[in-house]
Amino acid sequence: MKNIQIILNAVLSKNIVEYILIDSDFRVVSSSTGVDQYLDVMPVKGDETVEHLPEFVGSEDEIKKIFSDASLSFALDSVYKNDYYVNVSVEYFDEKIALILLHNITDITLSQQKLLQYSNESILINSTLKNILDRQNALLFVTSHDEITYTNEQFMKYFGVKRVRDIKRKNVEIFKYFDESLESYDALFEKVNSKEEYITINNDTFILQATEIESTHKLFTLSKVTKLSKKMQLDTHTGAFKKSYFNDHLEKAIKSNVTAAIAVLDLDNFKLINDVYGHQTGDSVLQEVVSLIQENVRDDDVFARWGGEEFLLLLKHTNIENALKKVENLRRLLDEHQFKEINHLTSSFGVALLNPSDDLHSVLQRADKALYEAKAGGKNRVVFKSLK
Amino acid sequence: MIRKKILLLGDFSVGKTSLVRRYVDSAFDDKYLTTIGVKISKKLCNIAGVECELLIWDVEGSTPSKKISLGYYKGASGAIFVSDVGRRETMDSLGEQREIFLNENPGSKYVTAYNKADKLSEMAIENIVLEDDTFLTSAKDDSNVEELFTRLMEKMLA
Numbered sequence: 001m002k003n004i005q006i007i008l009n010a011v012l013s014k015n016i017v018e019y020i021l022i023d024s025d026f027r028v029v030s031s032s033t034g035v036d037q038y039l040d041v042m043p044v045k046g047d048e049t050v051e052h053l054p055e056f057v058g059s060e061d062e063i064k065k066i067f068s069d070a071s072l073s074f075a076l077d078s079v080y081k082n083d084y085y086v087n088v089s090v091e092y093f094d095e096k097i098a099l100i101l102l103h104n105i106t107d108i109t110l111s112q113q114k115l116l117q118y119s120n121e122s123i124l125i126n127s128t129l130k131n132i133l134d135r136q137n138a139l140l141f142v143t144s145h146d147e148i149t150y151t152n153e154q155f156m157k158y159f160g161v162k163r164v165r166d167i168k169r170k171n172v173e174i175f176k177y178f179d180e181s182l183e184s185y186d187a188l189f190e191k192v193n194s195k196e197e198y199i200t201i202n203n204d205t206f207i208l209q210a211t212e213i214e215s216t217h218k219l220f221t222l223s224k225v226t227k228l229s230k231k232m233q234l235d236t237h238t239g240a241f242k243k244s245y246f247n248d249h250l251e252k253a254i255k256s257n258v259t260a261a262i263a264v265l266d267l268d269n270f271k272l273i274n275d276v277y278g279h280q281t282g283d284s285v286l287q288e289v290v291s292l293i294q295e296n297v298r299d300d301d302v303f304a305r306w307g308g309e310e311f312l313l314l315l316k317h318t319n320i321e322n323a324l325k326k327v328e329n330l331r332r333l334l335d336e337h338q339f340k341e342i343n344h345l346t347s348s349f350g351v352a353l354l355n356p357s358d359d360l361h362s363v364l365q366r367a368d369k370a371l372y373e374a375k376a377g378g379k380n381r382v383v384f385k386s387l388k
Numbered sequence: 389m390i391r392k393k394i395l396l397l398g399d400f401s402v403g404k405t406s407l408v409r410r411y412v413d414s415a416f417d418d419k420y421l422t423t424i425g426v427k428i429s430k431k432l433c434n435i436a437g438v439e440c441e442l443l444i445w446d447v448e449g450s451t452p453s454k455k456i457s458l459g460y461y462k463g464a465s466g467a468i469f470v471s472d473v474g475r476r477e478t479m480d481s482l483g484e485q486r487e488i489f490l491n492e493n494p495g496s497k498y499v500t501a502y503n504k505a506d507k508l509s510e511m512a513i514e515n516i517v518l519e520d521d522t523f524l525t526s527a528k529d530d531s532n533v534e535e536l537f538t539r540l541m542e543k544m545l546a
Contacts, residue, residue, distance in 0.1 A: 054428050054443045076460070077425060085424070113424040120401055120451065123452070
């Protein structure tokens, strides 16, 4: 009675429900006249149900239980059938018959689809924008209260963090890399605003830019220019760094009070090489020396050409014992190296340790005096000049 | 004749409908139209001499706020998990979707499609390491689509 009522209600309510009655062998018994709009052909008595309703394949056993238990039912929502969306349900009719109801929900589903399409497209646009941002230079978005609200993938990758909140936990504060006296992003913004500033983080050089986004947020952009910046700082003749680059690093080392040493290197009797073999050979010897030294110092160390056949080496984060050991190794390396065109060459080194009272001039002068002593002492040796 | 129900599962806009369309109708349309609910397509196949009617359920894609109705999973013999090779998050979400599917259908078989491979450069394709029964597919270029469905059928009929 209940089921007949369902059908009657359906018929009376704008004919949005069609039905099929099936037996326990899963064959069609009868159907409503409008059911064919959802199916390829009008079902006739004796047809296999799954021929018309393939959505039941795999669920036959579950549906068969309905014949013996009136409390059970089976339902599938929003099944697309012949340009309509229908909710398909199976209910108990009697122990020999089950009732399949096809409820037309096309209008509401199409409305939902429009909303879903809009929502999905918005998510896709957001995802695309995120991908674009992630491929840009390192970006950092900070509120006027110094709270970091966004960083892109490039930024997180460089600093080895996975989430924005890890930046605070790891104490990554860009403003301190720029100037140790700065205490906030606001202060950094004031310094950088409308300009392009160089900033060194670890061993990399970045161009830092700051842009105000509305009055509430500031965007900091870090463009890595290490390679370009290093290339610009190289002596084109030998491939060693320029003296100006060495000076910058030496000044920073003095300011930051790190333990460091410098060495002045002079190739012994180099004038003779130029006189005997010619200047072209002299040039290639200089290049060979630079390659050898570069291969045997750390990335952190700075090896630069002072001029002529004189070179400078800044050894950071090292005490005098290790520095002297390192420089002696370099002297021996050059002494034992078989040069392509001149076979043998020796070198002299003057070494000085950085002292808090030093300035650029004083420490270079000390190392240069030590070099003078090495030369005067017979060349091919390392001499250390202490502060006293 | 054997009838087998298989599902295409994965996040929205990974190309599930396009894969079905390519496999069943040998057609492709670039336009994105969100699938809602489920659309069932039929395909007759012959795998190693076995005639089989494949009922392919193209299921609405998962979104962060909407998960798939478990009712669709019932009685499936297999599934194809589809992701967009250009959207990492769609690849990352497959693990959870596989777990839900196998929980509902223990012992069912599955294969995986990293779809939209036509978007990748040759070098990027060479760098992708594919696990067993995982295919780089493109419904647009008709690349590995037949192989994907055939492999699933082979696993289901084995």
